[in-house]
Amino acid sequence: MATLLFHTRKSQLKVSVSRIARTFSSLSHPIKPIPRAYSFQVRSFSALSETVGGFEEMAHGANQKYYMIGGKGGVGKTSCAASLAVKFANHGHPTMVVSTDPAHSLSDSFDQDLTGGNLIPVQGPDSPLYALEINPERTREEFRIRSNLDGGGGFKDVMDSMGFGMLADQLGDLKLGELLDTPPPGLDEAIAISKFLESKEYNMFTRVVFDTAPTGHTLRLLSLPDFLDASIGKIMKLKNKLASATSAIKSMLGKEEPRQNVPDKLEQLKEKMAKVRELFRDSNTTEFVIVTIPTVMAVSESSRLHASLKKENVSVRRLIVNQVLPESASDCKFCTMKRKDQMHSLELIQNDPQLSGLKLIKAPLVDVEIRGVPALKFLGDMRHWVPIVDHPSNGKLFIANTGACTWFYDALQDVYVVVRWIYTLRNSDAET
């Protein structure tokens, strides 16, 4: 099976890196040269029965798949997205990881300079892995150019061009002008995504991982196509009404017809956004993976996020619970308390109507900072990503032991001892 897939995809996917570079140089600046002679082809896939679960399962199959990784701020979205991308590339998938988070941290995670809004090859994995940190400024500028009329000033100019300049001010409460002059949040990312979809070589990537911004921003991005659809629809309806009134008046006065190009550009934007929406909602190709940590606050936010994603018809099948304390034969007091707390949160997940149906993947809290491809590979390795198969209240956390209790836990223990010491001192002060 693996050989069959390998040969079927080989002919379709083999493409030189220079071709990819050429295409994306029109999207942004030319990409940096790649020292190794990569060829874009799917190398091999393990059969599903060989996999343990979690990331392994997501790497299975040669079809093109999109994974959007999102959740509350700071829970480990970038680390998960980057290690998933490394996993895919090491499984033979030509992979792309895109950051739509305005506060990018892909560069920090890969420990490579990926800034500037260019498609940049990541050094290290076995198959091509490219990263793109979307540059909001650049796309915002492009939107301004797109929405402006022959270099003019947006909505006011549209109205002026139709002889209704004065009306533009009175329409302020409709906020239509703002749409043209100040792009709504998420539009820059949506435009960059649509550009990626339009590029010829995007089909060459069999896995695309989106590292998304914290919950609120991501939800705005996901609901943006509908919002724009409605807003642009309103603008176009209004324009058509005004245009027919104007043309009647102008033909009576023997004047020229108004210019038409702004609605055409908006129509194009609307079509582009429709494509982005299709991508977000196609459950055959796209999956949103929620990342959380075992705390009550993060679990509550994940539950709300899942409810909102359902409303947006975005497919969610997996929940990564990151930073779970690894199994240990002898917990310190701090760890014992922390573990109890985490158990409680895991129980909340199991009993949450939004989250209980999801496939859970637990990722251990590791004792080193996850930076660079080797560390990301380590995190994404199947020995460390074990799906939860049991109810957490049985008292056992199914996490592969990552090693001995380290300086990190020792440090936590020290903190605990100091806190207790201060607490004891305070109590004895109060008694005397």
Ligand SMILES: Nc1ncnc2c1ncn2[C@@H]1O[C@H](COP(=O)(O)OP(=O)(O)OP(=O)(O)O)[C@@H](O)[C@H]1O
């Ligand atoms: N499983 C883990 N074990 C130990 N440290 C982790 C783990 N996952 C993430 N971290 C660390 O937590 C910090 C935040 O991680 P990361 O940047 O991936 O989070 P994020 O959700 O993308 O943050 P933001 O919301 O700011 O974009 C980083 O220093 C990262 O190394």
